[in-house]
Amino acid sequence: MSSSLQSFLHLNYCPLSDVATGKPSLLSVPSGQAVLEAEGLHFHYFDDADAVAGVSFKIMPGETVALCGHNGSGKTTLMKLLAGLLRPAKGLVRVAGAELNAKSAQEVFRTVGLLFQDSQDQLFCNSVGEDVAYGPRNLGLSDAEVKKRVALALNITEAQHLEQRPIHHLSGGEMKRVALAGIVAMQNSVLILDEPFDGLDPASTSRLVTLIRHLVSDHGYTVVMATHQMSLVPEVASRMLVMQGGLLIADGPVRELLTNVPLLEQARLEPPTITRFFYKKALLENRKPERLPLTLDEALKWQVGQE
Ligand SMILES: Nc1ncnc2c1ncn2[C@@H]1O[C@H](COP(=O)(O)OP(=O)(O)OP(=O)(O)O)[C@@H](O)[C@H]1O
Ligand SMILES: [Mg+2]
Numbered sequence: 001m002s003s004s005l006q007s008f009l010h011l012n013y014c015p016l017s018d019v020a021t022g023k024p025s026l027l028s029v030p031s032g033q034a035v036l037e038a039e040g041l042h043f044h045y046f047d048d049a050d051a052v053a054g055v056s057f058k059i060m061p062g063e064t065v066a067l068c069g070h071n072g073s074g075k076t077t078l079m080k081l082l083a084g085l086l087r088p089a090k091g092l093v094r095v096a097g098a099e100l101n102a103k104s105a106q107e108v109f110r111t112v113g114l115l116f117q118d119s120q121d122q123l124f125c126n127s128v129g130e131d132v133a134y135g136p137r138n139l140g141l142s143d144a145e146v147k148k149r150v151a152l153a154l155n156i157t158e159a160q161h162l163e164q165r166p167i168h169h170l171s172g173g174e175m176k177r178v179a180l181a182g183i184v185a186m187q188n189s190v191l192i193l194d195e196p197f198d199g200l201d202p203a204s205t206s207r208l209v210t211l212i213r214h215l216v217s218d219h220g221y222t223v224v225m226a227t228h229q230m231s232l233v234p235e236v237a238s239r240m241l242v243m244q245g246g247l248l249i250a251d252g253p254v255r256e257l258l259t260n261v262p263l264l265e266q267a268r269l270e271p272p273t274i275t276r277f278f279y280k281k282a283l284l285e286n287r288k289p290e291r292l293p294l295t296l297d298e299a300l301k302w303q304v305g306q307e
Helices: 003-012 075-082 105-111 128-138 143-156 172-186 202-219 230-236 254-258 261-266 273-284 296-306
Strands: 036-044 050-059 064-069 090-095 112-115 190-194 222-226 239-244 247-253
Touching: 036 075, 050 075, 050 090, 050 247, 064 075, 064 202, 064 230, 075 112, 075 190, 075 222, 105 112, 112 172, 128 143, 128 172, 143 172, 172 202, 190 202, 202 222, 202 230, 230 254, 239 254, 239 261, 247 254, 247 261, 254 261, 273 296
Parallel strands: 064 222, 064 239, 112 190, 190 222
Antiparallel strands: 036 050, 036 090, 239 247
16 A cells, blocks of 8 residues: 555544554463464364365464465355364364363453454444444443444444444445454454455555554554455465365465466466466566566556666
8 A cells, every 4th residue: 555545544534553552462472382273173064075174274473364265165164263163073273372162262252353254243233333342341341441442443444423323224345344343442463354355445445454454563463364355465464375175275475376376276266467467468478477566566666667
């Protein structure tokens, strides 16, 4: 995002630096310790085949990880396992080194926040204000602190005007922003975001990109985000996990995986449009597709630099 757009956002809305002022996490992570760990995770719904079939990885504090894969590849199932909403058939999840189980779940819920793919599954109170307040209130915070967090979260997600509205009157994009406000208000230091950009208009998308970057770089949050919007992956994430049919088929730096077109095709994915353009151009010019830009800004910078 350009710095002018960033300063526009800072001028016109609540400064993002106010988002995480409290101590967000109750679980402390010793240095060198993964904040989130999946070890040999398996899960199947009823008698179906494995929706998640032996997935293992470690995520370090402060990482931003994009989880990509075709429809039905197991992203949502994996995210629910990581957040403790589903129990694995085999394998385990560790949060800050502690195994996620019935005993640790309560504390883990204070550390890990899950934004549901379908906002209707997340919102259950009558009004927007009540819904955003629900989580902080359950943390046992004072009324004043709850009020402060709700106002801040609604401001950050540009949903203040919706505070009194009944949930069932909201549009899809408004619901997404309110669900996000609920997560922001919890100040969970590990955010698991399932298709967070779905239904958002371009301005809200840019603001969410800025918010995620800010929480990670200035407040040490860790973010795992599932998305089909490949052009947003390099804007936010530095590492990428690729799923196919319940398996984790790749785990590596975004630049490496997003320029590996055969791998992406195998996973029924595509690189960002700008990357595809330069990839195809190189092939048409009988050149090896090397040094492919991942974003529009990068392409412009490199083109201008070459001239
Ligand atoms: N509640 C459920 N009951 C039975 N099967 C389910 C249920 N939820 C998901 N599945 C199945 O589990 C598999 C993985 O689904 P999941 O929702 O995790 O995929 P996904 O990668 O998130 O897909 P999408 O990109 O469409 O969101 C799919 O085959 C799906 O049909
Ligand atoms: Mg999903």
